[in-house]
Amino acid sequence: MILKVNVSFSYGDREVLRDVSFEACRGRLLAIIGPNGAGKSTLLKCIAGILRPRGEVRLDGIDLLNLGPKERARFVSYVPQASVPEFNFTIEEFVEMGTYFTGGSVRDALQKVGFWERRSESVLSLSGGEYQLVLLARALAQGGKVLLLDEPTSHLDINHALMIMELLKELKEEKIVVAVLHDLNLALRYADNLLILKNGEKFWEGSVGRLSPKILEEVYGVKVEFVRGKFGTAVLSSL
Numbered sequence: 001m002i003l004k005v006n007v008s009f010s011y012g013d014r015e016v017l018r019d020v021s022f023e024a025c026r027g028r029l030l031a032i033i034g035p036n037g038a039g040k041s042t043l044l045k046c047i048a049g050i051l052r053p054r055g056e057v058r059l060d061g062i063d064l065l066n067l068g069p070k071e072r073a074r075f076v077s078y079v080p081q082a083s084v085p086e087f088n089f090t091i092e093e094f095v096e097m098g099t100y101f102t103g104g105s106v107r108d109a110l111q112k113v114g115f116w117e118r119r120s121e122s123v124l125s126l127s128g129g130e131y132q133l134v135l136l137a138r139a140l141a142q143g144g145k146v147l148l149l150d151e152p153t154s155h156l157d158i159n160h161a162l163m164i165m166e167l168l169k170e171l172k173e174e175k176i177v178v179a180v181l182h183d184l185n186l187a188l189r190y191a192d193n194l195l196i197l198k199n200g201e202k203f204w205e206g207s208v209g210r211l212s213p214k215i216l217e218e219v220y221g222v223k224v225e226f227v228r229g230k231f232g233t234a235v236l237s238s239l
């Protein structure tokens with residue numbers, strides 16, 4: 001299974017993605033990193049079919065851009081950046097929405113993120129981090145072959161962040177997993193491949209082992225040092 005992407009996108013007459021191309025496959029978690037405003041969320045939305053880019057997005061040759069929402073839902077699940085829930089659904093009802101086109105298992109999805117016992121609670125009562133876990137459960141219940149996640153750990157404490165990254169590590173064996181991550185330490189520890197965006201363009205891509213402090217310095221404009229320890233590589237930075 002291979003996802004091939006090559007897209008450009010403009011909001012009005014402002015081009016925010018220029019010929020961004022990459023490939024992702026099962027078994028190798030791809031993290032998209034880069035400065036604020038680089039175009040990371042826009043890129044995920046283009047792949048998810050929320051925005052209409054120029055170019056192509058193909059999964060094993062299937063042209064995802066030309067599928068309708070119902071068809072596309074069978075292939076691609078998308079976890080948006082956590083916002084605030086707006087409607088008074090129970091957790092179970094909310095996750096069930098993910099299964100609308102695909103008929104996946106709500107129970108399995110909620111058990112994976114540890115929320116099955118709390119399924120009758122309202123989503124309105126969830127904390128930001130809890131809602132983020134429920135958003136992931138909705139995408140898992142949908143069950144697409146490609147899982148796209150926009151900053152899935154941004155509201156999570158270190159324990160839950162690691163729980164999610166461990167879950168993605170398992171999921172990458174059965175799905176293509178692509179995650180926008182701001183936390184460079186999590187990216188270095190869990191990603192297999194990195195795509196770095198800067199100013200709407202691909203700045204660098206490669207396996208995590210090939211990333212150097214110099215590349216990050218060029219991307220973010222700060223001094224960077226890698227410190228290797230028991231749990232992997234930590235990124236220290238200073239102005």
Ligand SMILES: Nc1ncnc2c1ncn2[C@@H]1O[C@H](COP(=O)(O)OP(=O)(O)OP(=O)(O)O)[C@@H](O)[C@H]1O
Binds near residue numbers: 037038040043
């Ligand atoms: N709906 C929109 N209308 C117009 N411009 C937009 C819209 N959404 C995003 N942009 C612009 O597109 C550019 C890329 O935004 P995007 O959210 O994709 O960046 P990002 O890399 O995900 O940023 P961040 O790390 O801050 O979340 C930014 O300059 C942003 O201002």
